[in-house]
Amino acid sequence: VAGNMGVVPPAEGFLEGLRSICDEDRALLVFDEVITGFRASYGGAQQVVGVTPDLTALGKIIGGGLPVGAYGGRRELMERMAPSGPVYQAGTLSGNPLAMAAGTTTLDVLREDLGKYERLDALARRLADGLTRAAEEAEVPLTVTQSASVVTPFFLDAAPANYDEAKRADTPSFARFHAAMLDRGIHLAPSQYEGWFLSAAHNEALIDRTVEAAAESFRLARNG
Numbered sequence: 001v002a003g004n005m006g007v008v009p010p011a012e013g014f015l016e017g018l019r020s021i022c023d024e025d026r027a028l029l030v031f032d033e034v035i036t037g038f039r040a041s042y043g044g045a046q047q048v049v050g051v052t053p054d055l056t057a058l059g060k061i062i063g064g065g066l067p068v069g070a071y072g073g074r075r076e077l078m079e080r081m082a083p084s085g086p087v088y089q090a091g092t093l094s095g096n097p098l099a100m101a102a103g104t105t106t107l108d109v110l111r112e113d114l115g116k117y118e119r120l121d122a123l124a125r126r127l128a129d130g131l132t133r134a135a136e137e138a139e140v141p142l143t144v145t146q147s148a149s150v151v152t153p154f155f156l157d158a159a160p161a162n163y164d165e166a167k168r169a170d171t172p173s174f175a176r177f178h179a180a181m182l183d184r185g186i187h188l189a190p191s192q193y194e195g196w197f198l199s200a201a202h203n204e205a206l207i208d209r210t211v212e213a214a215a216e217s218f219r220l221a222r223n224g
Contacts, residue, residue: 064102130211180217
């Protein structure tokens with residue numbers, strides 16, 4: 001799931017196709033789950049789509065808000081890393097106790113209530129549906145994409161399938177929309193190409209307030 005050009009879900013069968021190609025060519029399949037890890041589900045996007053990579057890169061949430069990165073994968077690959085194998089990897093902050101404590105605590109809290117994933121996904125759908133209705137009423141071309149608890153409202157007539165399509169978004173309209181939302185107390189990332197990330201701190205009341213502010217802001221964005 002592309003996230004740094006807005007939310008652009010992969011085409012159906014794309015990830016399965018990558019797995020097949022890598023198996024045929026004896027190449028490694030690596031998933032970057034820095035955004036989707038522990039967000040799409042407790043097992044990441046790979047658990048949702050049912051495709052297991054050879055290596056997985058993780059970050060963000062595994063530090064509980066502190067800087068941290070990690071990778072993991074098949075046993076035969078990881079055993080090539082020192083001290084088991086010849087590949088040396090280290091860093092000044094590797095295994096930083098503060099980040100590790102925050103990260104393991106965060107993952108423990110997530111595991112205690114896996115139902116929160118369904119609730120967050122439902123909130124994201126509520127937001128996506130609300131934004132879509134508000135844009136239609138304001139006669140503003142908008143397509144909202146969603147992956148788990150992340151959405152992106154693209155100022156486009158249709159959902160983008162790749163970067164070239166995503167960059168056709170009407171960024172001046174987004175800029176006007178963003179300013180209008182700020183005036184209404186809704187602080188969004190200042191880029192058309194950033195996902196809107198929901199968290200356990202959000203609820204239906206906040207989603208509905210956001211949609212109400214968006215309805216007014218869409219009209220202002222349309223009128224310039």
